[in-house]
Amino acid sequence: xxxxxxxxxxxxxxxxxxxxxxxxxxxxxxxxxxxxxxxxxxxxxxxxxxxxxxxxxxxxxxxxxxxx
Numbered sequence: 001x002x003x004x005x006x007x008x009x010x011x012x013x014x015x016x017x018x019x020x021x022x023x024x025x026x027x028x029x030x031x032x033x034x035x036x037x038x039x040x041x042x043x044x045x046x047x048x049x050x051x052x053x054x055x056x057x058x059x060x061x062x063x064x065x066x067x068x
Contacts, residue, residue, distance in 0.1 A: 006056055014057055021050045 001017070009017065025046045031037040 003052060003056070006053060011057075011060065014053065014060070018050065018053045018057065021046060021053060025050060 006014070006017070025043070028037065028043040028046055032040060032043055037043075
């Protein structure tokens with residue numbers, strides 16, 4: 001999902017996306033450990049996407065706390 005679309009997600013939707021990507025990272029880690037995956041870069045990409053999601057969630061939390 002593009003970052004612009006992620007920024008438009010509501011907090012519950014963002015939480016769902018974060019959980020989905022976390023599960024994906026765990027699955028990719030196990031596949032890498034068992035040498036089942038040929039594209040090792042997919043794990044790095046998933047971790048970077050998770051970091052972006054967490055950053056956006058943190059930004060939304062900060063913005064919400066400042067607007068009060």
